[in-house]
Amino acid sequence: MSSKYAVILAAGQGTRMKSKLYKILHPVCGKPMVDHVLTQIEKNDMDQIVTVIGHGAEMVKKTLKERTNYVVQSEQLGTGHAVMQAERLLGDKDGITLIACGDTPLFTAETFSELFQYHQSKGAVATVLTAHAAAPFGYGRIIRNDLGIVEKIVEQKDATKEEAAVQEINTGVYCFNNRELFKALHKINNDNAQGEYYLTDLMEVFQKEGKVVAAYQMKDFEESMGVNDRVALANAAKVMRKRINKEHMQNGVTIVDPDNTYIDTDVKIGSDTIIEPGVSLKGQTTIGSDCVIGAHSEIVDSVIGDSVKVTSSTIENSVMHDNSDIGPYSHLRPQADIGEGVHIGNFVEVKKATIGENTKVGHLTYVGDATLGEEINVGCGTVFVNYDGINKHHTNVGDYSFIGSGSNVVAPVEIGDHAYIAAGSTVTQDVKPHDMAIARGRQVNKDGYYDKYPVAQAAKETEAAKKK
Known part of the structure; x- marks a missing residue:
């Protein structure tokens, strides 16, 4: 195949989104729309990709980085004008140029590949990717002659009644002979309802010159969905989620309720893992095999090993081992590292802490800025006191130690192997291996103390009433 280039149109602000964030940067399943488009184009072994930027140019560059070249469209004067900005980078090259919009996140690499192949097989100067739409309002219409040859593409606002009734629509994706593309761009004008330079006008230019214009109708209209407002954004995310969930299920993952499971595009999941309803898996998360991710759990940018069970919990930037x-x-x-065989029970918070193999942190406990060894038992209600109001401090707890319930471990402190902390202690000094620390006031019982309080009289009256 000839050399392949791409131009991604990403200069618009997207006012209908009513957002401070530029339209193409709104995420769909964890990735900005324009990133989805670029990712799928990249899979076609492109020789060069150019992204046309305008509004939010620096943010787009920060998002896409060095994966593409950039040109700036300082004034938004239409799609033809936008592509023209790439002439200085591509205009003198031989090959095929793909043009796609940055607000169409659902196109796949396979569709782009099929378009390239169809374009080359037809020997066309231009090929438009089309789709059949049951409700075509808002889309450009593909107007063919009696022989089925594409004569022109008419925008909604410029369409006659007969043209508006056509259901074959322009998806906004094209392949062009690269040199012919930039020659023809100099021949179009802005004599239309929008006062813009339409890329679609190139079809009439080529027809008048007797050059072949082709159209490839894709199978799945949903793929062509563009995003112009929040409603369309939600619809695109729904389609993307369905696609993602289907792929995981085909790869051996059980998703109990796919319609209520939210998995970002870059998440990886091993076979025989079960995902229960209401789960959100976000960012660069990896989950191993034979896991159970319980209902309404959220896991973000984390690594989950094999045979891990997560029950209605939140995990951020952390690791859980097998x-x-x-x-x-x-x-x-963030930065919690949970070792193999570790049990983290209910209502436990762990932050920037490493917990060694087979250690148990049962319930109602905070472990922050700490390193816990293996085979430790941490009792209910324990707090690792890591913050003095200015700085965070670290605690180390040795293997086979026992931390009694209701203890406060005040950092910085070292607790040795096989050490024992008595329940209810506030530990502020190091504890040597095999020692027990008791750090609490001695119990004192006051005889008859209860009877001195008004509550005692009320209790007596209640008891007397029950006896009657």
């Missing part, structure tokens, strides 16, 4: 479990209603904050 055979560990968490929840319900617990929270791993």
Whole structure:
């Protein structure tokens, strides 16, 4: 095949989104729309990709980085004008140029590949990607002659009644002979309802010159969905989620309720893992095999090993190793590293802490800025006190230690292997291996103390009433 180039149109602001964020940067399943478009184009082994930017140019560059070249469209004067900005980078090259819009996140690499192949097989100077739309309002219409040859593309606002009734629509994706593309761009004008330079006007230019204009009708109209407002954004995300979930299920993942499971596009999941309803898996998350991710859990940018059970919990930027479990209603904050076989029970919060193999942190506990060894038992209601109001401090707990319920471990402190912290202690000094620390006031009982309080009189009256 000839050399392949691409131009991504990404200069518009998208006022109908009513947002401070530029339209093409709105995410669909965890990735900005324009990133989806670029990712699918990249899969076709392109020789060069050029992105036309305008509004939010620096933010677009920050998002796409060095994956594409950039040209700026300082005034938004139409799609033809936008492509013209790429002439200085592509105008003198031989090959085929794909043009796509940055607000169409659902196109696949396979569709782009089929368009390239069809274009080359027809020997066309231009090929438009079309689709059949049951409700075509708002789309450009493909107007063919009696022989089925494309004569022109008419925008909605310029269409006659007969043209508006046509259901074959322009998806906004094209292939062009690169040199012919930039020659013809100099021949179009802005004599239309919008006062813009339409890329679609090139079809009439080529027809008048007797050059072949082809149209390839794609199978799935949903793929062509463009996003102009929040309603369309939600619809695109729904289609993308369905596609993502289907792929995971085909790869051996059980998704109990696909319509209520939210998985970002870059998430990886091993076979025989079960995903229950209401789960959100976001960012660069990887989940191993044979896991159970319980209902309404959220996992963000984290690595989950094999045979891990997550019950209604939140995990952020953390790691859970094989055979560990968490929840319900617990929270791993960033930089939590949960070792193999570790049990994190209900209402536990872990932040910037490493917990060694087979250690148990049962319930109602906060572990922050700490390193816990293996085979430790952390009792209910324990708090690792890591913050003095200015700085965070670290605690180390040795293997096989026991932290009694209701203890406060005030950092910085070192607790040795096989150490024992008595329940209810506030530990502020190091504990040597095999020692026990008791750090609480001695219990004192006051005889008859209860009877001195008004509550005692009320209790007596209640007891007397029950006896009657």
